[in-house]
Amino acid sequence: METVGKSFTRVDARGKVTGEAKYTNDLMPKDALWAKVVRSTIANGVVKSIDISEALQVPGVVRIVTCFDVPDIQFPTAGHPWSVEAAHQDVPDRKLLNTRVRQWGDEIAAIVAKDNVAAERAARLIRVEYEEYEPIVTIEEALAEGATPLHPDIRKDNIFVHTSFKTSPDFDYDKAKERAIEEYGEENLIEVSDTYRTPRIAHCHIEVCTSWAYVDTNGKVTVVASTQIPHIMRRVIAQALGWPVGKVRVIKPYIGGGFGNKQDVLDEPLNAYLSIVCGGRCVCLELSREECVSQTRTRHACKGVLRGLATKDGKLLAREGDIYTNKGAYASHGHAITAGMTTNFKDIMHDAYGCRSDGYSVYTSSAVAGAMRAYGVPQAAFLADCLTDDLCAKGGFDPLQFRMDNCVPPGFVASNGITYYSYSLKECMKRGAEFIHWEEKRREYAHQEGPVRRGVGMSIFMYKVGVYPISLETSSARMILNQDGSIQVELSATEIGQGADTVFSQMASETTGITMDKVYIISTQDTDVAPFDTGAYASRQSFVTGKAVKKCALELRARILDYASYMLGRPAEELMIWQNQICEKIHTGTAAASDRACTVTASSPTGAGTVTDAAPTGTGAADGFDTGNAAVRNAKKLALGGEYIDNTRNDGSKGESAKYSAWLDGKVKEYDIHDLPNGEAAILRDTGVEKDVKPGKALLSMEDLAMNAFYSLDRSEHITAEVTNHCKENTFASGCCFVDLEVDMPLGKVKINNIINVHDSGTLLNPKLAEAQVHGGMAMGIGYALTEELLYNEKGRPLNANLLDFKIPTAMDVPELHVEFLEMDDPMGPYGNKALGEPPAIPVAPAIRNAILNATGVSMKEIPMTQQKLVAAFKEAGLI
Amino acid sequence: MLKIVHMWVNGNEVELAVDPRESLLETLRERLNLTSVKKGCGVGECGACTVLIDGVAVDVCLYLTMWAEGKHILTTEGLKRPNGELNPIQQAFIDEAAVQCGFCTPGLIMTAVELAGTGKRYTREELRKLIAGHLCRCTGYENILNAMERVCGQEA
Numbered sequence A: 001m002e003t004v005g006k007s008f009t010r011v012d013a014r015g016k017v018t019g020e021a022k023y024t025n026d027l028m029p030k031d032a033l034w035a036k037v038v039r040s041t042i043a044n045g046v047v048k049s050i051d052i053s054e055a056l057q058v059p060g061v062v063r064i065v066t067c068f069d070v071p072d073i074q075f076p077t078a079g080h081p082w083s084v085e086a087a088h089q090d091v092p093d094r095k096l097l098n099t100r101v102r103q104w105g106d107e108i109a110a111i112v113a114k115d116n117v118a119a120e121r122a123a124r125l126i127r128v129e130y131e132e133y134e135p136i137v138t139i140e141e142a143l144a145e146g147a148t149p150l151h152p153d154i155r156k157d158n159i160f161v162h163t164s165f166k167t168s169p170d171f172d173y174d175k176a177k178e179r180a181i182e183e184y185g186e187e188n189l190i191e192v193s194d195t196y197r198t199p200r201i202a203h204c205h206i207e208v209c210t211s212w213a214y215v216d217t218n219g220k221v222t223v224v225a226s227t228q229i230p231h232i233m234r235r236v237i238a239q240a241l242g243w244p245v246g247k248v249r250v251i252k253p254y255i256g257g258g259f260g261n262k263q264d265v266l267d268e269p270l271n272a273y274l275s276i277v278c279g280g281r282c283v284c285l286e287l288s289r290e291e292c293v294s295q296t297r298t299r300h301a302c303k304g305v306l307r308g309l310a311t312k313d314g315k316l317l318a319r320e321g322d323i324y325t326n327k328g329a330y331a332s333h334g335h336a337i338t339a340g341m342t343t344n345f346k347d348i349m350h351d352a353y354g355c356r357s358d359g360y361s362v363y364t365s366s367a368v369a370g371a372m373r374a375y376g377v378p379q380a381a382f383l384a385d386c387l388t389d390d391l392c393a394k395g396g397f398d399p400l401q402f403r404m405d406n407c408v409p410p411g412f413v414a415s416n417g418i419t420y421y422s423y424s425l426k427e428c429m430k431r432g433a434e435f436i437h438w439e440e441k442r443r444e445y446a447h448q449e450g451p452v453r454r455g456v457g458m459s460i461f462m463y464k465v466g467v468y469p470i471s472l473e474t475s476s477a478r479m480i481l482n483q484d485g486s487i488q489v490e491l492s493a494t495e496i497g498q499g500a501d502t503v504f505s506q507m508a509s510e511t512t513g514i515t516m517d518k519v520y521i522i523s524t525q526d527t528d529v530a531p532f533d534t535g536a537y538a539s540r541q542s543f544v545t546g547k548a549v550k551k552c553a554l555e556l557r558a559r560i561l562d563y564a565s566y567m568l569g570r571p572a573e574e575l576m577i578w579q580n581q582i583c584e585k586i587h588t589g590t591a592a593a594s595d596r597a598c599t600v601t602a603s604s605p606t607g608a609g610t611v612t613d614a615a616p617t618g619t620g621a622a623d624g625f626d627t628g629n630a631a632v633r634n635a636k637k638l639a640l641g642g643e644y645i646d647n648t649r650n651d652g653s654k655g656e657s658a659k660y661s662a663w664l665d666g667k668v669k670e671y672d673i674h675d676l677p678n679g680e681a682a683i684l685r686d687t688g689v690e691k692d693v694k695p696g697k698a699l700l701s702m703e704d705l706a707m708n709a710f711y712s713l714d715r716s717e718h719i720t721a722e723v724t725n726h727c728k729e730n731t732f733a734s735g736c737c738f739v740d741l742e743v744d745m746p747l748g749k750v751k752i753n754n755i756i757n758v759h760d761s762g763t764l765l766n767p768k769l770a771e772a773q774v775h776g777g778m779a780m781g782i783g784y785a786l787t788e789e790l791l792y793n794e795k796g797r798p799l800n801a802n803l804l805d806f807k808i809p810t811a812m813d814v815p816e817l818h819v820e821f822l823e824m825d826d827p828m829g830p831y832g833n834k835a836l837g838e839p840p841a842i843p844v845a846p847a848i849r850n851a852i853l854n855a856t857g858v859s860m861k862e863i864p865m866t867q868q869k870l871v872a873a874f875k876e877a878g879l880i
Numbered sequence B: 001m002l003k004i005v006h007m008w009v010n011g012n013e014v015e016l017a018v019d020p021r022e023s024l025l026e027t028l029r030e031r032l033n034l035t036s037v038k039k040g041c042g043v044g045e046c047g048a049c050t051v052l053i054d055g056v057a058v059d060v061c062l063y064l065t066m067w068a069e070g071k072h073i074l075t076t077e078g079l080k081r082p083n084g085e086l087n088p089i090q091q092a093f094i095d096e097a098a099v100q101c102g103f104c105t106p107g108l109i110m111t112a113v114e115l116a117g118t119g120k121r122y123t124r125e126e127l128r129k130l131i132a133g134h135l136c137r138c139t140g141y142e143n144i145l146n147a148m149e150r151v152c153g154q155e156a
Helices: A013-017 A116-124 A139-143 A173-184 A230-241 A268-277 A289-295 A336-347 A377-395 A399-406 A425-436 A438-444 A500-512 A541-568 A591-595 A629-635 A658-664 A679-686 A702-711 A767-786 A844-856 A867-876 B024-031 B088-095 B105-118 B124-130 B142-152
Strands: A033-039 A045-051 A061-066 A107-113 A127-132 A159-166 A189-198 A210-215 A221-225 A248-252 A283-286 A301-311 A316-328 A354-363 A452-464 A474-481 A487-491 A519-521 A575-578 A581-587 A599-601 A610-612 A693-701 A720-726 A732-744 A749-760 A818-821 B003-009 B012-018 B050-053 B056-059 B072-074
Touching: A013 B088, A013 B105, A033 A116, A033 A268, A033 A289, A045 A107, A061 A116, A061 A268, A107 A116, A107 A268, A139 A316, A139 A354, A159 A336, A173 A189, A173 A301, A173 A316, A189 A377, A210 A268, A221 A230, A221 A268, A230 A248, A230 A268, A268 A283, A301 A336, A301 A377, A316 A336, A316 A377, A316 A399, A336 A354, A336 A377, A336 A452, A377 A399, A377 A452, A377 A844, A399 A425, A399 A452, A425 A438, A425 A452, A425 A732, A425 A749, A425 A818, A438 A452, A452 A844, A474 A541, A487 A500, A487 A541, A500 A519, A500 A541, A541 A575, A541 A581, A541 A693, A541 A702, A541 A720, A575 A693, A581 A702, A693 A702, A732 A844, A749 A767, A749 A844, A749 A867, A767 A818, A767 A844, A767 B142, B012 B024, B024 B050, B050 B105, B056 B105, B088 B105, B088 B142, B105 B124, B105 B142, B124 B142
Parallel strands: A033 A283, A221 A248, A316 A354, A487 A519, A749 A818, B003 B072
Antiparallel strands: A033 A107, A045 A127, A061 A107, A159 A354, A189 A301, A210 A221, A210 A283, A301 A316, A452 A732, A474 A487, A474 A720, A575 A581, A581 A693, A599 A610, A732 A749, B003 B012, B050 B056, B050 B072
């Protein structure tokens, strides 16, 4: 490919290093009023009355509204596409302000004042009378007999949803165990039964959650917000206000990080309401850092009660898990995250007899849990890989070999039909092991003494791309040709720091034949003009929106060529666009022909000069003039397994590196793309891609064509394209993390000496940005493993809701980060690409945990593995 | 009651009437529209509001505007040359893909300008310590350190 796959500089880099890129609050009108949310000082109870009289006396106060004033409308906040099936709609379980208080800091009133000082002073003078109930902060408290149901109108107890997944309907762990005893004898089995926990953490994007709202002259309430999901937010605001969707407008400028917190609708509906009740004046609602950490959304804390059974020679037979998640006070993303966690725990390993996993999402009177980078899978990976390594430790298995033998196989088809197409998980593991010198280190660290010990550990993951078929995947794109032959690209997929705008520009360039410097992507989404897309989440955009971009680019290209055909008096089929020129299309047909050098001579006075040897040859041309690239891709035997070949080693040998590569040598059945499940859908990727062609003589510049199309007295035509792509494809990305670390046991201090993430994310769209994305995820994983946890006191009040006490990694806490990719073209991805945004954060914490196990023999049951927790564990183990 | 403060901001002399309780962060953003100065916490935890005051990197959310009397303030807006050419540090951040969401970027760039201004060369470990007052949730600091090494690292 010409443009896709190259490390172009971010399209927004200059604006961001100069400080000229405008974020939400940078755009706020100077005369905006300031709002402050009044929050409950109890975690569970009912507001009986609110006295605002004193607060109203504060100079500058404009308006105070309380939970007794707001519309009696319950609404959901999840950043999910709406479902037209009532059963799949998100649960509406909150109002703009709530009389029934379900967490410390619940929103019960709001002040609007001329500045933030007045608003905060007034907020302190609000007098509230409560009927107080016992706080139920933990999963155990919420599930205890007699616990107050937090949402009695929705659920009779605090279990929001319970789901059960099994590899087969009749699977039962205890029966599997009986069968195993019969088959192998009890003495030949290894079983681990334990409970593992992950913490509640905060996203800590550096831009706080903020918005400002006003009622425009056309009567629309307009909200400028730091959000990942402008179109979803528009619908939710409409629902919360009881307004028609068309009367709501959302604008998303640059955003200072989201990580899933801004994949929820936060205080924006309240902000809209406050503007409306202030006569449409502009009202700003910026949360403090403290509110952001503890009062927006968090990652679900979870508890996994797990069992796993393997044979003595390292064959995984069966697992089961009961996974409880702390969803906090409101449903937010409902059960989706817990269900994703539960399914992923089951799917990441291949259990010979089967696996059962049950998920319970539990309401508690604490901060709401919602989406956070990788949507339940960091928890799933932690649970699965703790169990795996504890089985390995007990059975004396090499954790790498055990995973090679028992992990998700190539060609895996999930129960919902998602198929693992391009598969290089095991190659990733092999590469990670080589990098970290796995075998050598395992030997070296086998018999250590003294207070400082070293260990290596690993973890694996898989991650679906977008949400089809669980939910809708749809995306629109619009492209507009300008007079100079450049194009605008308009999307509602959002740039949130991950580099989306850059790779979409690359895609548009790749497929239209218009060079990157002439592609202008509009970074700000305004729901009044931007085409529909659901936004940044699920690592979906480069895949789902990427398909829309490609489809739109193909349509635009066809329209340009149609106009070129009119101008040149030649059939469009004889023409192609290459580097901003309409060229003759030359059919190569054979490899020999495509090897020939090509000369492009510009015929236009404004066009370029002569380009020699610039034509694409058989390897690496733009899709549009592909001389066989797509064909090469199709012919490239993708390592995909329709059937899993059981490669459990049978010689029981350990220690030779050859055994890892043995798996890779000929044991994977090779498939042609057409043989795949959904193979017909897979080849849609090549729609419109011309094979065996290359550009010949340049006939007309894009600029001349565009000027004519605009201003021709004979045929004026404004060349645009707008498409919707309803995506009904999916696949899996995967990867692993390997860590080499040392533990100072008396201090409980962990020092990471070497760490690598290896990713199977298909073809990379922009390698440099991809690598940067992985760095960030790895740092997040390190914080998850060692330091991050939102803590509460017994009254349910958050204890560390700030950036000083909630410890995200600084530059001193992060080691050098190594990243590798095993690029395998995925037939489902628009350019062979798969998910990458969220996955880097997944495998790091369990890899660190497993390296500590290797170093010390201590199996930690929960993260974060803080110094205090490690010292306690080492003491208990008699090591210090 | 407003009070008058005189200072130089990005080379220009300014005279402003400010609330004596006002932080320099508020003054720069709200009165002078220098929105590269970002607010991430308001209490000196994140470093997003870092500017140079007489050449020293300061979190201006913790700095009263009245204290800036007579001082020289430099923000990211003041780095670009009149012809639009970028400062080498800005260019290094671009070239090393050290920018993601971009919210911590101006503050980090100002610390880099401070360090480059010392004329010293720093090891990567020293740089880690020197930027530890800046929080970034996107990059893992790897490419930020690469960019800083280009302008003030020992290998540069």
